[in-house]
Amino acid sequence: MKIINPATSEIITSIQEDDQLSIDHKINSLRAGQKSWSAVPLTERIAIIQKFAALLEKNIEQCASILSSEVGKPLQQSRNEINGARARIEWLTNNAEKYLSEEWMTETGTTLEKIVYEPLGIVCNISAWNYPYLVGTNVFVPALLAGNAVIYKPSELATLTGLQIEKYLYEAGVPQNVFQIAIGAREVGELLLEADLDGYFFTGSYKTGKSIYEKVSKKMKPCGLELGGKDPLYVTDDISDISTVAANTADGAFYNNGQSCCSVERIYVHEKVYDAYVSAFVTEVKSYKIGAPLAENVYIAALTRKEQPAFLAAQVKDAISKGAELLCGGNIISGAGNYFEPTVLTNVNHNMDLMKEESFGPIIGIMKVADDAEAINLMNDTVYGLTAAVYCNSQERADAIQAKLNAGTVYMNCCDRVSAALPWSGRKHSGFGSTLSHAGLRAFTQPKAYHLRK
Numbered sequence: 100m101k102i103i104n105p106a107t108s109e110i111i112t113s114i115q116e117d118d119q120l121s122i123d124h125k126i127n128s129l130r131a132g133q134k135s136w137s138a139v140p141l142t143e144r145i146a147i148i149q150k151f152a153a154l155l156e157k158n159i160e161q162c163a164s165i166l167s168s169e170v171g172k173p174l175q176q177s178r179n180e181i182n183g184a185r186a187r188i189e190w191l192t193n194n195a196e197k198y199l200s201e202e203w204m205t206e207t208g209t210t211l212e213k214i215v216y217e218p219l220g221i222v223c224n225i226s227a228w229n230y231p232y233l234v235g236t237n238v239f240v241p242a243l244l245a246g247n248a249v250i251y252k253p254s255e256l257a258t259l260t261g262l263q264i265e266k267y268l269y270e271a272g273v274p275q276n277v278f279q280i281a282i283g284a285r286e287v288g289e290l291l292l293e294a295d296l297d298g299y300f301f302t303g304s305y306k307t308g309k310s311i312y313e314k315v316s317k318k319m320k321p322c323g324l325e326l327g328g329k330d331p332l333y334v335t336d337d338i339s340d341i342s343t344v345a346a347n348t349a350d351g352a353f354y355n356n357g358q359s360c361c362s363v364e365r366i367y368v369h370e371k372v373y374d375a376y377v378s379a380f381v382t383e384v385k386s387y388k389i390g391a392p393l394a395e396n397v398y399i400a401a402l403t404r405k406e407q408p409a410f411l412a413a414q415v416k417d418a419i420s421k422g423a424e425l426l427c428g429g430n431i432i433s434g435a436g437n438y439f440e441p442t443v444l445t446n447v448n449h450n451m452d453l454m455k456e457e458s459f460g461p462i463i464g465i466m467k468v469a470d471d472a473e474a475i476n477l478m479n480d481t482v483y484g485l486t487a488a489v490y491c492n493s494q495e496r497a498d499a500i501q502a503k504l505n506a507g508t509v510y511m512n513c514c515d516r517v518s519a520a521l522p523w524s525g526r527k528h529s530g531f532g533s534t535l536s537h538a539g540l541r542a543f544t545q546p547k548a549y550h551l552r553k
Contacts, residue, residue: 132276
């Protein structure tokens with residue numbers, strides 16, 4: 100398997116893919132190691148994962164450079180991702196004892212009652228390329244803390260980062276027969292879906308997630324899906340600092356080259372502030388520096404997938420053909436690598452692919468609305484339901500809007516944000532199940548109820 104630098108289209112290296120024989124060997128090894136790992140005291144498992152986080156901090160420059168080289172994100176954003184993963188690990192390890200230890204429900208009377216949270220067994224984690232440290236941490240860290248063994252398949256577009264994760268987990272003290280990497284593309288993922296594993300957790304597109312769910316549902320095994328989004332944002336007419344809001348929301352749309360499942364993908368603006376907001380927004384976007392991922396102060400770098408620039412160009416063409424106005428960008432950047440200009444379109448509507456299909460790139464449509472009711476209706480007009488944001492000075496008004504939004508996460512005066520303390524979950528085509536928070540720690544366990552009569 101060739102590892103390609105998306106910024107130059109050059110081959111970084113080649114890596115041997117797994118096959119049926121090697122996958123079987125890895126799973127058999129994990130089956131043997133899981134029982135001894137689950138017997139390790141939780142406090143020791145916590146200490147090992149904390150050491151893993153410390154190793155990420157110690158080796159952040161190397162890890163960030165590798166990440167940028169294979170996925171194309173700006174180097175500082177790679178550093179930010181690794182630091183974000185460390186922050187999530189801190190919360191998960193600080194709260195693991197609280198939520199994974201046995202829980203007494205009834206401690207008096209003739210019958211005592213408690214819950215014990217037992218591991219699932221071998222967890223299959225098929226992960227994504229856009230934030231391999233973050234979305235990986237959401238799964239393999241709580242899975243290991245809960246006493247599971249993990250077979251981790253990084254995206255074929257983030258394989259070198261997956262190998263770094265494996266390296267530092269082993270160095271931290273996770274046994275090799277407790278964590279294994281499956282290397283390869285779709286064919287290797289299919290081998291994992293056919294294997295006898297105890298839980299399946301996927302991060303990626305709706306199309307792939309749906310296919311995975313259909314294949315593993317017959318096994319009656321737990322399955323968690325973190326899928327895509329077409330995340331809306333609404334700017335009300337009572338915001339006080341339009342320039343700041345425009346800058347913050349542009350960052351929510353274009354950070355990581357717009358390749359985030361919770362990136363802002365469509366914006367609705369109250370007609371009273373529409374013109375001022377659009378002007379400030381475009382000014383902000385035009386200030387973004389475009390360049391190579393390892394260059395200084397670059398904000399927009401290479402898209403990870405070579406197919407994506409053409410996909411974005413098609414969305415622009417479709418929107419313009421249906422009446423949209425292109426304010427900036429809109430073109431594939433010629434030369435080596437997968438580059439696309441940061442793009443802003445107005446006069447958009449829901450007949451355009453731009454406002455319906457996940458873009459996953461540096462492109463946004465901005466639509467004028469008359470009032471909150473119209474904004475809510477348009478924000479909910481989607482098959483997805485991951486996040487939705489409202490920028491508003493009134494807490495009461497924001498609460499009323501958020502209560503009517505059908506999304507797993509809602510924001511007031513922020514966006515494109517994930518907290519380890521809160522559940523990360525989607526609705527509709529954005530998936531189901533939760534990672535992070537107490538729900539995410541317990542997602543990798545099977546509760547056992549104890550009735551203890553004296």
